[in-house]
Amino acid sequence: MARYVFIVGTDTGVGKTVTMAAVATHLATSGSWLALVKPVQTGLVDGEFGDVQVASHLSGVSDVHEFVRLPDPLSPDAAARLRQVSVPTIHELAAKLRDVPVPADTVLVEGSGGIRVRLDTRGGTILDLAQAVRDHGQVQVIVVVRAGLGTLNHTELTVEAIRRADLPLIGLIIGSWPEQPDLAAGWNVLDLPRVSGLPLLARLPEGAGRWAPSEFQYAAWRWFSRRL
Numbered sequence: 001m002a003r004y005v006f007i008v009g010t011d012t013g014v015g016k017t018v019t020m021a022a023v024a025t026h027l028a029t030s031g032s033w034l035a036l037v038k039p040v041q042t043g044l045v046d047g048e049f050g051d052v053q054v055a056s057h058l059s060g061v062s063d064v065h066e067f068v069r070l071p072d073p074l075s076p077d078a079a080a081r082l083r084q085v086s087v088p089t090i091h092e093l094a095a096k097l098r099d100v101p102v103p104a105d106t107v108l109v110e111g112s113g114g115i116r117v118r119l120d121t122r123g124g125t126i127l128d129l130a131q132a133v134r135d136h137g138q139v140q141v142i143v144v145v146r147a148g149l150g151t152l153n154h155t156e157l158t159v160e161a162i163r164r165a166d167l168p169l170i171g172l173i174i175g176s177w178p179e180q181p182d183l184a185a186g187w188n189v190l191d192l193p194r195v196s197g198l199p200l201l202a203r204l205p206e207g208a209g210r211w212a213p214s215e216f217q218y219a220a221w222r223w224f225s226r227r228l
Helices: 016-028 051-059 076-083 090-098 126-132 151-164 183-196 213-223
Strands: 002-009 034-042 064-070 106-114 137-145 169-177 200-205
Touching (some): 016 051, 016 137, 016 200, 034 051, 034 076, 034 090, 051 064, 051 213, 064 076, 064 090, 090 126, 106 126, 126 137, 137 151, 151 169, 151 183, 169 183, 200 213
Parallel strands (some): 002 106, 034 106, 137 169, 169 200
């Protein structure tokens, strides 16, 4: 039975893609066979490097899947309506996700924006997708958060919604940790676990997405405070 680890964010631009690469690198060191999935990619045309390709480049994991690509830099729902195109429903995306072929025993799934962003034109979200594959395998969620001021509120709201959806959480990852953290970031390292009730799994260095793959892979497994 597959394990599906959903990597979701408190907002857009929090570092989900680099986090997926880091989690993939970390899991690969323990011998996991991995697949990387971006259900819906927006803001890019065919032939451009998407999020899942970036994560593959950094981590070295070559089994990648992108189900839908829309060219406009909008939410998937809005991008589809703008172009007046049909996109798969959440249940159709779930079927594609369940069909990701073996030998992957862990499938990493990156969301789009925050957890309430609509992935289809019927209102389905990344949490709905996670619920839809739950009967097919083990589902877990990692929340990617910001380091600075405002992150506590966004994190609490996100974690609360995931818990209401009855989805198991692994913990939090700060997607971009500044080289010179300010007062808020320093306190948030202490307060994020306190307000969320979840462990802080890792702090990813700011700019790590621009590192060479060899440098990234050498460093990434050391960023985690525990095995995932």
